[in-house]
Amino acid sequence: MSALPHDASASPSYAALFADRYDDWFAASTTDSTVGFLAALAKEGPPGPLLELGSGTGRVVLPLAALGLTVEGLDASPEMTAQLHAKPGGSTVRVTLGDFSAPPGPADAGRYALVYAAGGTFAELDTQEAQRRCLASAARRLRPGGRFVLDAHLPEALATLGSGTQPVDTPGGGFVFRTRTLHPARQQYTSDYAVLDDGRMRHVRVSFRYxxxxxLDLLAELAGLRLVRRTGGWSGRPLTDSSTHHVSVYQLPA
Structure with missing residues:
Protein backbone atom coordinates (compact mmCIF):
# COMPACT_ATOMS: atom_id res chain seq x y z
CA MET A 1 0.00 0.00 0.00
CA SER A 2 1.16 3.51 -0.70
CA ALA A 3 0.98 4.70 2.85
CA LEU A 4 3.19 4.58 5.88
CA PRO A 5 1.66 1.87 8.10
CA HIS A 6 0.12 2.73 11.44
CA ASP A 7 2.54 2.70 14.34
CA ALA A 8 2.18 -0.74 15.90
CA SER A 9 5.62 -1.82 17.02
CA ALA A 10 7.98 0.85 15.67
CA SER A 11 9.86 3.16 17.98
CA PRO A 12 7.85 5.75 19.95
CA SER A 13 9.88 8.58 18.39
CA TYR A 14 8.29 7.76 15.03
CA ALA A 15 4.82 8.47 16.38
CA ALA A 16 5.97 11.52 18.32
CA LEU A 17 7.54 13.08 15.23
CA PHE A 18 4.92 12.21 12.63
CA ALA A 19 1.55 11.82 14.34
CA ASP A 20 0.40 15.41 13.73
CA ARG A 21 1.23 15.24 10.00
CA TYR A 22 0.50 11.60 9.30
CA ASP A 23 -2.79 12.27 7.54
CA ASP A 24 -1.24 15.05 5.42
CA TRP A 25 1.64 12.94 4.18
CA PHE A 26 0.31 9.41 4.00
CA ALA A 27 -3.08 8.37 2.71
CA ALA A 28 -4.19 4.95 1.56
CA SER A 29 -6.14 4.82 -1.67
CA THR A 30 -7.87 1.67 -0.39
CA THR A 31 -9.63 3.24 2.60
CA ASP A 32 -13.13 3.10 1.09
CA SER A 33 -12.75 -0.50 -0.06
CA THR A 34 -11.24 -1.50 3.29
CA VAL A 35 -14.16 -0.01 5.19
CA GLY A 36 -16.68 -1.60 2.81
CA PHE A 37 -15.04 -5.02 3.08
CA LEU A 38 -14.97 -4.93 6.89
CA ALA A 39 -18.51 -3.61 7.21
CA ALA A 40 -19.80 -6.45 5.04
CA LEU A 41 -17.72 -8.99 6.94
CA ALA A 42 -19.13 -7.75 10.25
CA LYS A 43 -22.60 -8.76 9.08
CA GLU A 44 -21.50 -12.36 8.49
CA GLY A 45 -20.29 -13.17 11.97
CA PRO A 46 -21.73 -13.10 15.49
CA PRO A 47 -22.91 -9.83 17.04
CA GLY A 48 -20.34 -7.84 18.93
CA PRO A 49 -17.82 -5.00 18.67
CA LEU A 50 -14.96 -4.75 16.19
CA LEU A 51 -11.32 -4.20 17.14
CA GLU A 52 -8.56 -2.68 15.00
CA LEU A 53 -4.99 -3.66 15.80
CA GLY A 54 -2.92 -0.54 15.19
CA SER A 55 -5.79 1.95 15.01
CA GLY A 56 -3.41 4.88 14.46
CA THR A 57 -5.11 8.17 13.63
CA GLY A 58 -8.44 6.50 12.89
CA ARG A 59 -8.30 6.10 9.10
CA VAL A 60 -10.45 2.95 9.24
CA VAL A 61 -11.96 3.05 12.74
CA LEU A 62 -13.79 6.34 12.28
CA PRO A 63 -15.55 5.55 8.96
CA LEU A 64 -16.67 2.21 10.41
CA ALA A 65 -18.00 3.96 13.53
CA ALA A 66 -19.82 6.46 11.31
CA LEU A 67 -21.69 3.50 9.79
CA GLY A 68 -23.10 2.73 13.23
CA LEU A 69 -20.72 -0.10 14.10
CA THR A 70 -19.15 -0.35 17.54
CA VAL A 71 -15.43 -0.21 16.84
CA GLU A 72 -12.52 -0.07 19.26
CA GLY A 73 -8.79 0.32 18.77
CA LEU A 74 -5.56 -1.03 20.19
CA ASP A 75 -2.40 0.96 19.51
CA ALA A 76 1.05 1.47 21.02
CA SER A 77 1.16 5.21 20.34
CA PRO A 78 -0.48 7.82 22.59
CA GLU A 79 0.39 10.49 20.00
CA MET A 80 -1.44 8.73 17.18
CA THR A 81 -4.35 7.97 19.47
CA ALA A 82 -4.59 11.63 20.46
CA GLN A 83 -4.98 12.52 16.78
CA LEU A 84 -7.81 9.96 16.47
CA HIS A 85 -9.62 11.32 19.53
CA ALA A 86 -9.34 14.91 18.26
CA LYS A 87 -11.27 14.13 15.07
CA PRO A 88 -15.05 14.36 14.74
CA GLY A 89 -16.54 11.29 16.38
CA GLY A 90 -13.16 10.21 17.70
CA SER A 91 -13.87 11.00 21.34
CA THR A 92 -16.43 8.18 21.47
CA VAL A 93 -14.01 5.50 20.19
CA ARG A 94 -12.39 3.42 22.91
CA VAL A 95 -8.68 2.93 22.26
CA THR A 96 -6.48 0.85 24.53
CA LEU A 97 -2.77 1.69 24.58
CA GLY A 98 -0.60 -1.39 24.39
CA ASP A 99 1.13 -4.11 22.40
CA PHE A 100 -1.39 -5.95 20.27
CA SER A 101 0.75 -9.08 20.17
CA ALA A 102 0.38 -9.42 23.94
CA PRO A 103 -2.36 -11.59 25.48
CA PRO A 104 -5.63 -9.76 26.16
CA GLY A 105 -6.81 -8.94 29.64
CA PRO A 106 -9.74 -10.84 31.12
CA ALA A 107 -12.22 -8.14 30.08
CA ASP A 108 -11.26 -8.41 26.41
CA ALA A 109 -11.06 -12.20 26.10
CA GLY A 110 -13.91 -13.45 23.93
CA ARG A 111 -15.25 -9.92 23.51
CA TYR A 112 -14.99 -9.19 19.77
CA ALA A 113 -16.89 -10.37 16.71
CA LEU A 114 -14.21 -9.10 14.32
CA VAL A 115 -10.55 -8.24 14.84
CA TYR A 116 -8.57 -6.77 11.95
CA ALA A 117 -5.19 -5.31 11.00
CA ALA A 118 -5.08 -3.07 7.92
CA GLY A 119 -2.46 -1.13 6.01
CA GLY A 120 0.30 -3.71 6.42
CA THR A 121 0.27 -3.29 10.19
CA PHE A 122 0.58 -7.01 10.94
CA ALA A 123 3.87 -7.21 9.01
CA GLU A 124 5.35 -4.52 11.28
CA LEU A 125 5.70 -7.32 13.80
CA ASP A 126 9.05 -8.23 12.31
CA THR A 127 9.68 -11.66 13.80
CA GLN A 128 7.79 -14.91 13.34
CA GLU A 129 7.37 -15.25 17.08
CA ALA A 130 5.72 -11.82 17.38
CA GLN A 131 3.38 -12.68 14.53
CA ARG A 132 2.53 -16.02 16.13
CA ARG A 133 1.77 -14.29 19.43
CA CYS A 134 -0.42 -11.73 17.64
CA LEU A 135 -2.51 -14.43 16.00
CA ALA A 136 -2.88 -16.24 19.32
CA SER A 137 -3.90 -12.98 21.00
CA ALA A 138 -6.43 -12.21 18.26
CA ALA A 139 -7.95 -15.68 18.61
CA ARG A 140 -8.34 -15.18 22.36
CA ARG A 141 -10.12 -11.88 21.79
CA LEU A 142 -12.70 -13.36 19.41
CA ARG A 143 -16.15 -14.66 20.17
CA PRO A 144 -16.89 -18.16 18.85
CA GLY A 145 -17.50 -17.82 15.12
CA GLY A 146 -15.70 -14.46 15.07
CA ARG A 147 -13.31 -13.41 12.30
CA PHE A 148 -9.75 -12.13 12.11
CA VAL A 149 -8.64 -10.41 8.91
CA LEU A 150 -5.38 -8.86 7.74
CA ASP A 151 -3.74 -7.64 4.55
CA ALA A 152 -0.17 -8.28 3.42
CA HIS A 153 2.20 -8.24 0.47
CA LEU A 154 2.65 -11.43 -1.47
CA PRO A 155 6.38 -12.23 -1.18
CA GLU A 156 6.62 -13.11 -4.88
CA ALA A 157 5.40 -9.62 -5.72
CA LEU A 158 7.94 -8.09 -3.36
CA ALA A 159 10.69 -10.08 -5.06
CA THR A 160 9.48 -9.01 -8.50
CA LEU A 161 9.22 -5.35 -7.58
CA GLY A 162 12.50 -5.60 -5.69
CA SER A 163 14.27 -2.73 -4.02
CA GLY A 164 14.03 0.81 -5.22
CA THR A 165 12.87 4.35 -4.61
CA GLN A 166 9.54 5.79 -5.65
CA PRO A 167 7.39 8.81 -4.75
CA VAL A 168 4.38 8.40 -2.49
CA ASP A 169 1.18 10.32 -3.16
CA THR A 170 0.66 12.97 -0.48
CA PRO A 171 -2.82 14.44 -0.07
CA GLY A 172 -1.82 17.38 2.10
CA GLY A 173 1.41 18.69 0.62
CA GLY A 174 5.08 17.88 1.00
CA PHE A 175 7.17 15.42 -0.99
CA VAL A 176 7.54 11.84 0.20
CA PHE A 177 9.86 9.21 -1.26
CA ARG A 178 10.03 5.60 -0.15
CA THR A 179 13.04 3.35 -0.56
CA ARG A 180 12.31 -0.32 -0.05
CA THR A 181 15.17 -2.75 0.66
CA LEU A 182 14.67 -6.51 0.79
CA HIS A 183 16.56 -8.68 3.27
CA PRO A 184 15.84 -12.26 2.12
CA ALA A 185 18.20 -13.84 4.63
CA ARG A 186 16.03 -12.43 7.43
CA GLN A 187 12.70 -12.68 5.57
CA GLN A 188 12.32 -8.96 6.14
CA TYR A 189 12.28 -5.69 4.27
CA THR A 190 12.76 -2.10 5.34
CA SER A 191 11.02 0.99 4.06
CA ASP A 192 12.87 4.28 4.40
CA TYR A 193 10.66 7.33 4.03
CA ALA A 194 12.23 10.69 3.19
CA VAL A 195 9.79 13.56 3.67
CA LEU A 196 10.55 17.07 2.42
CA ASP A 197 8.26 19.42 4.31
CA ASP A 198 8.56 23.18 4.73
CA GLY A 199 12.18 23.09 3.67
CA ARG A 200 13.11 20.32 6.11
CA MET A 201 13.96 16.72 5.31
CA ARG A 202 12.65 14.11 7.71
CA HIS A 203 13.40 10.42 7.70
CA VAL A 204 11.87 7.35 9.27
CA ARG A 205 12.68 3.67 8.80
CA VAL A 206 10.12 0.92 9.36
CA SER A 207 10.95 -2.79 9.39
CA PHE A 208 8.58 -5.50 8.21
CA ARG A 209 8.55 -9.28 8.11
CA TYR A 210 7.02 -10.78 4.99
CA LEU A 216 0.44 -17.47 7.71
CA ASP A 217 -2.15 -20.26 7.51
CA LEU A 218 0.07 -22.53 9.62
CA LEU A 219 0.58 -19.86 12.30
CA ALA A 220 -3.15 -19.17 12.30
CA GLU A 221 -3.91 -22.88 12.66
CA LEU A 222 -1.60 -23.06 15.67
CA ALA A 223 -3.71 -20.26 17.18
CA GLY A 224 -6.93 -22.17 16.55
CA LEU A 225 -8.02 -20.13 13.52
CA ARG A 226 -9.05 -21.52 10.14
CA LEU A 227 -8.93 -19.80 6.78
CA VAL A 228 -12.36 -19.05 5.31
CA ARG A 229 -11.52 -16.60 2.51
CA ARG A 230 -8.55 -15.08 0.70
CA THR A 231 -8.87 -12.30 -1.87
CA GLY A 232 -6.51 -10.24 -3.99
CA GLY A 233 -7.24 -7.06 -2.05
CA TRP A 234 -9.83 -5.16 -0.04
CA SER A 235 -11.97 -4.77 -3.14
CA GLY A 236 -12.74 -8.47 -2.85
CA ARG A 237 -11.32 -9.28 -6.29
CA PRO A 238 -10.04 -12.85 -6.71
CA LEU A 239 -6.48 -13.72 -5.78
CA THR A 240 -4.59 -14.39 -9.03
CA ASP A 241 -1.03 -14.85 -10.22
CA SER A 242 -0.85 -11.11 -10.92
CA SER A 243 -1.98 -10.05 -7.42
CA THR A 244 0.49 -8.06 -5.34
CA HIS A 245 -1.38 -8.25 -2.02
CA HIS A 246 -3.77 -10.59 -0.29
CA VAL A 247 -6.48 -10.14 2.29
CA SER A 248 -6.92 -13.24 4.44
CA VAL A 249 -9.97 -13.91 6.59
CA TYR A 250 -9.79 -16.44 9.42
CA GLN A 251 -12.50 -17.71 11.74
CA LEU A 252 -12.50 -18.97 15.29
CA PRO A 253 -14.69 -22.08 15.03
CA ALA A 254 -17.90 -21.92 17.02
Missing part, protein backbone atom coordinates in the same frame (compact mmCIF):
# COMPACT_ATOMS: atom_id res chain seq x y z
CA UNK A 211 5.54 -14.27 4.87
CA UNK A 212 3.86 -16.61 2.43
CA UNK A 213 0.12 -17.26 2.72
CA UNK A 214 0.99 -20.86 3.58
CA UNK A 215 3.16 -19.84 6.52
Missing amino acids: FSPGE
